[in-house]
Amino acid sequence: MSVAGQRRTRGAGDSPDRGFLARITTATAFGEGLDGYDLGTISVVLPALESSFGLGSLESGMLAASSLAGIFVGAPVFGFMTDRFGRRKLFIFDLIAFVILGVLQGTAGSFAILFALRFALGLAIEIGRAH
Numbered sequence: 856m857s858v859a860g861q862r863r864t865r866g867a868g869d870s871p872d873r874g875f876l877a878r879i880t881t882a883t884a885f886g887e888g889l890d891g892y893d894l895g896t897i898s899v900v901l902p903a904l905e906s907s908f909g910l911g912s913l914e915s916g917m918l919a920a921s922s923l924a925g926i927f928v929g930a931p932v933f934g935f936m937t938d939r940f941g942r943r944k945l946f947i948f949d950l951i952a953f954v955i956l957g958v959l960q961g962t963a964g965s966f967a968i969l970f971a972l973r974f975a976l977g978l979a980i981e982i983g984r985a986h
Contacts, residue, residue: 893957893976894922908966921970925977933982949982 897919905915937945956976963969 893980897922897973904969908969910966914966918966918970918973921973922977922980925974925979926981927977928974929978929981933978937982945982949979952979952982 901915901919904910904918908914910918933945953976956972956979960969960972960976963972
């Protein structure tokens with residue numbers, strides 16, 4: 856019997872790409888977890904920010920929603936950009952931006968700067984989702 860005649864059909868759990876699929880699934884899960892972490896951590900530090908920056912309820916609410924606002928603004932923009940410039944380039948930019956913006960949050964000395972950084976983080980979250 857020839858080699859071609861020895862082919863067997865693959866079952867549902869018999870894929871040679873299982874390792875690749877496991878890596879992609881893990882990376883996706885950690886990516887979504889990181890997005891959730893970024894969106895949720897503000898609730899833990901908000902009381903301290905209120906006292907150190909002297910925030911009122913309006914500013915506190917704006918700060919809490921800043922990343923989410925960035926996601927809403929970034930969705931139509933970065934969906935288009937990933938199609939135009941390529942997903943790989945924007946994904947690399949996203950990773951770099953996410954790290955830099957995350958670190959810069961710790962150095963923010965005012966409400967306005969922290970709001971802008973968290974809004975930009977929301978944009979970075981959306982770049983990551985656009986691919």
